[in-house]
Amino acid sequence: xxxxxxxxxxxxxxxxxNEGAKKIIVCLGGSATTDGGLxxxxxxxxxxxxRAVEFLVACDVDTYxxxxxxxxxxxxxxxxxxxxxxxxxxxxxxQMYESEYGIAVNDIPGSGAAGGLAGAxxxxxxxLMPGFDIVAEEVEFYDAIRATDLVITGExxxxxxxxxxKVVGSVHEYTxxxxxxxxxxxxxxxxxxxxxxxxxxxxxxxxxxxxLSMQQVLRCVEDAxxxxxQKK
Numbered sequence: 001x002x003x004x005x006x007x008x009x010x011x012x013x014x015x016x017x018n019e020g021a022k023k024i025i026v027c028l029g030g031s032a033t034t035d036g037g038l039x040x041x042x043x044x045x046x047x048x049x050x051r052a053v054e055f056l057v058a059c060d061v062d063t064y065x066x067x068x069x070x071x072x073x074x075x076x077x078x079x080x081x082x083x084x085x086x087x088x089x090x091x092x093x094x095q096m097y098e099s100e101y102g103i104a105v106n107d108i109p110g111s112g113a114a115g116g117l118a119g120a121x122x123x124x125x126x127x128l129m130p131g132f133d134i135v136a137e138e139v140e141f142y143d144a145i146r147a148t149d150l151v152i153t154g155e156x157x158x159x160x161x162x163x164x165x166k167v168v169g170s171v172h173e174y175t176x177x178x179x180x181x182x183x184x185x186x187x188x189x190x191x192x193x194x195x196x197x198x199x200x201x202x203x204x205x206x207x208x209x210x211x212l213s214m215q216q217v218l219r220c221v222e223d224a225x226x227x228x229x230q231k232k
Contacts, residue, residue: 001073001076001077001078001086002078002082002085002086004032004033004076004115005033005035005038005039006031006035006037006038006039006040006114006115006117006120007039007040007042007043008043009026009039009040009043009117010039010040010041010042010043010044011043013026013040013043013044013050014043014044014045017046017049017050017053022053022054023054023055023056024050024054024055024056025056025057025058026057026058026117026121026126027131028057028059028113028114028118029060029114029131031076031114031115031117032076033076033114033115033117034069034073034076034078034086034089034090034115034116035089035115035116035117036065036068036090036115036116036117036119036120037093037114037117037120037121037123038093038120040117040121041124044124047124050124050125050126051125055121055124055125055126055127056126056127056129057118057121057122057127057128057129058129058130058131058134058135059110059113059118059128059129059130060113060130060131060132060165060166061110061113061165062109062110062165063111063112063113064106064107064108064109064112065090065093065094065105065106065108065111065112065116065118065119066087066090066091066106067112068086068090068112068113068115068116069086069087069089069090069115070083070087071112072115073086076115093116093119093120094106094119097119097120100123101123103122103123105120105122108122108128109128110128111128130165130170132166132167132170132171136170136174141174142174142177145174145178146178149180150180150181150182151171151174151175151180151183152183152184152185153168153171153182153183153184153185154167154185154186154221155184155185155186155187156186156187157186157187157188157189157190158184158186158188158189158190158191158193158201158203160191162191168184172198172199175198176198181198181200183200183201183202183228184199184200184201185202185204185221185224185225186201186202186203186204187204187205187214188203188204188205188210188213189201200228202224202225202228204217204220204221204224207220207223207224207227208220208224
């Protein structure tokens, strides 16, 4: 947890700049790092070049920069003492980024994504955006929904967090606006869906059992979808 670095991400950004990219989207999530993005910054040979490109960061959390260790580091194997050390490092980096780049990264919601990488990239001029919104815009998702009768999406475990910036909640917002019917295929469900009466749920564990739904996911998804559509 103390040594994991975002250097590789910085190298990819640097490579994109060298290849003449005009738009760079960095998608964050599921990282093993809490280096505050310092590794990435050091790997970008000339950060000033980013001012000439459209630089977007896709992140689906609102965690602030100096909270990244407390919120995410335990998931990455950090002990309590290591979380304290990592938090101190993030606090020092926040001061450094503000001093060097004039950006108070800890004031930016989502800057703690990927162990603070989002904040570091924001210091270089990146715009932080919900990942779903970036993808939806690229694929013209809303226009497609308005021309559709039914949208089926999925989630491993459907719970409260599914409606907090994740795909299910974001799709739901779109379908509510367009009055399009929505269904969710979920590996399992751990939420009272009574307040979401406009969403149909296919619970694979409830339909096929935990073992089969884990071992033969595609078959279960296909069977659940077919049975659902037959009832419509």
